[in-house]
Amino acid sequence: MCGIVGYIGDGNGARRIIIDGLKRLEYRGYDSAGIALAADGRLAVEKSVGRIANLEALLASSPIDSHAGIGHTRWATHGAPSRENAHPHTNGDGSIAIVHNGIIENYAELKEMLIAKHGVSFRSETDSEVAAHLIGLFYEGDLFAAVNRAARELRGAYSICAMAAAEPDRIVAIRKDAPLIAGLGENCNFLASDIPALLKYARTIYLIENNETVLITRNEISIFNERAERVKRDVFHVTWDADAAEKGGYDHFMRKEIFEQPAGVAETLNRRLDENGGIRLDGISLTKRDLERIERIYIVACGTASHAGLAGKFAIERFARIPTEVDIASEFRYREPYINDRTLFICISQSGETLDTLAALREAKSRGARVLSVVNVVGSSVARESDDVFYTWAGPEIAVASTKAFTTQLICMYLLALYMGRTLGTLPDGEYERVLSELRQMPDRLSALLEDEPKLREIAKKIYKNERVFFIGRGNDVGVALEGSLKLKEISYIHSFAIAAGELKHGTIALIEQDSLVIALATQDRLFEKLLSNIEEVKARGARVIGLAKAGNREIEKQSDEVIYIPACADEVTPILAVVPLQLLAYHVAKLRGCDIDKPKNLAKAVTVE
Numbered sequence: 001m002c003g004i005v006g007y008i009g010d011g012n013g014a015r016r017i018i019i020d021g022l023k024r025l026e027y028r029g030y031d032s033a034g035i036a037l038a039a040d041g042r043l044a045v046e047k048s049v050g051r052i053a054n055l056e057a058l059l060a061s062s063p064i065d066s067h068a069g070i071g072h073t074r075w076a077t078h079g080a081p082s083r084e085n086a087h088p089h090t091n092g093d094g095s096i097a098i099v100h101n102g103i104i105e106n107y108a109e110l111k112e113m114l115i116a117k118h119g120v121s122f123r124s125e126t127d128s129e130v131a132a133h134l135i136g137l138f139y140e141g142d143l144f145a146a147v148n149r150a151a152r153e154l155r156g157a158y159s160i161c162a163m164a165a166a167e168p169d170r171i172v173a174i175r176k177d178a179p180l181i182a183g184l185g186e187n188c189n190f191l192a193s194d195i196p197a198l199l200k201y202a203r204t205i206y207l208i209e210n211n212e213t214v215l216i217t218r219n220e221i222s223i224f225n226e227r228a229e230r231v232k233r234d235v236f237h238v239t240w241d242a243d244a245a246e247k248g249g250y251d252h253f254m255r256k257e258i259f260e261q262p263a264g265v266a267e268t269l270n271r272r273l274d275e276n277g278g279i280r281l282d283g284i285s286l287t288k289r290d291l292e293r294i295e296r297i298y299i300v301a302c303g304t305a306s307h308a309g310l311a312g313k314f315a316i317e318r319f320a321r322i323p324t325e326v327d328i329a330s331e332f333r334y335r336e337p338y339i340n341d342r343t344l345f346i347c348i349s350q351s352g353e354t355l356d357t358l359a360a361l362r363e364a365k366s367r368g369a370r371v372l373s374v375v376n377v378v379g380s381s382v383a384r385e386s387d388d389v390f391y392t393w394a395g396p397e398i399a400v401a402s403t404k405a406f407t408t409q410l411i412c413m414y415l416l417a418l419y420m421g422r423t424l425g426t427l428p429d430g431e432y433e434r435v436l437s438e439l440r441q442m443p444d445r446l447s448a449l450l451e452d453e454p455k456l457r458e459i460a461k462k463i464y465k466n467e468r469v470f471f472i473g474r475g476n477d478v479g480v481a482l483e484g485s486l487k488l489k490e491i492s493y494i495h496s497f498a499i500a501a502g503e504l505k506h507g508t509i510a511l512i513e514q515d516s517l518v519i520a521l522a523t524q525d526r527l528f529e530k531l532l533s534n535i536e537e538v539k540a541r542g543a544r545v546i547g548l549a550k551a552g553n554r555e556i557e558k559q560s561d562e563v564i565y566i567p568a569c570a571d572e573v574t575p576i577l578a579v580v581p582l583q584l585l586a587y588h589v590a591k592l593r594g595c596d597i598d599k600p601k602n603l604a605k606a607v608t609v610e
């Protein structure tokens, strides 16, 4: 949540570069924005409520520019979105400015102390403002020292970027549990929450670790540990094409990312298949002995990633016969889970920065579990703190609604489960080959499926005015129903609800009435007839039904008002295909409702607060 950018270079131009960077971080938060520029011995601060475009419009009439500055796009935690609460925040005389991402947990006591002991007057309701005053308090002409000193007082998660009016040629940033990178440009350097912010200008970056401080000048990036000793860090070369973080002709990132799924899935597969088509887990050490020692697997994640975990559980239990539980990260660590050194903890995260997931990972690790993560963002916190990392190769996912991360996470989970089953000898060779061959066909099947977009647009036209939608499914379809429902609600604000179809009659069916809309997923051959009975149950109460089934299973047409087909495939791997029409349906419904698809209200891409 929140995006921060720092820039220092030659001549003027900081304003444009920072605004440009903030626009690329808008997915992290977008309720207000602001900038501080070093100008004529002072810090010129401008802020506005709403999107970066509002800030840009405000700045259009200002002549101020600079060689250095910091900027922020906010996702409100403490205090409503307002000009006062927008960052940068400054100390009393405006000589120090900061931007902050994260939460300062002890801000209330610090605020009290600053008011009582130092007579500080606060201008905002934010937790962040205490950092500006603290740095100001400790400032004796050395911003680096003041930031480090102030950080000793802070508890919580933060990345803070600070400037001092008296030191216009340096920016200092510090990181604890919130992402921060530094980018090496030509005669300029950058700080940012994430790579897209600086991709246009820098492809060589340093990943800043927890409790490190970075000092950037025009010519140098210096990283220091907690003891203020210089740290040597290898650079990380960004290999994505700059276009990967652009809309490239699509109306929305979400639609672009839906259409990137065949390529993302192909890449994720290719990275793990050897020349003979077998699975290779280079860099992940899971020997037969390791696997035999595992008593239990926990798959822990949030939101969409946890839905990928459900498919992972099905696959691991079926192929490798290891008891597997899926847990949402925000609950996991508070329920005293049974973990020991024979536990394999798999966490799934697109961003690798989700605080709940990270906290669950740390909890599992501290109790002796081995941690394997499935992550999209290379070098993210989850990746760095895991024993093994299985990267998804989805490329940057910018839209808040996760799409291509989900399908590539599924691929990773299937490959892992197949590998485990084969290594343990619980999966016969023929079965292994059969499922692997299904996976290899997925890029082509996904491409074929995406050609159905016009049909989904037509269905969207018929349903977009509904204010309530139920998703039902059985077996492998339950996780996809949850994901389809999440996609719809988060971008269209329709009240949608997903439930295992067999559970309907235990309560929820009470909500079904004339014209209730039910999306019934019936992709599981083994459960097809049972699902048809569940459709009958809702039809009998007047529901309108959109069925989703494999091509060829036309029986469903008799009970459904509309049917969406996915290419025929094995039951085990249907989630990879079944989710795609639901993503497209959600997209077109949201578009028809005039919603801001890439930036839904109240949400942010990476949830770095608890």
Ligand code: M6R
Pocket: 302, 303, 304, 305, 306, 348, 349, 350, 351, 352, 353, 354, 357, 400, 401, 402, 403, 486, 487, 490, 605, 606, 607
């Ligand atoms: O970055 P992560 O995968 O850890 O994010 C977890 C969830 O916040 C995320 O999947 C969220 O549910 C999606 N944006 C929903 O589309």
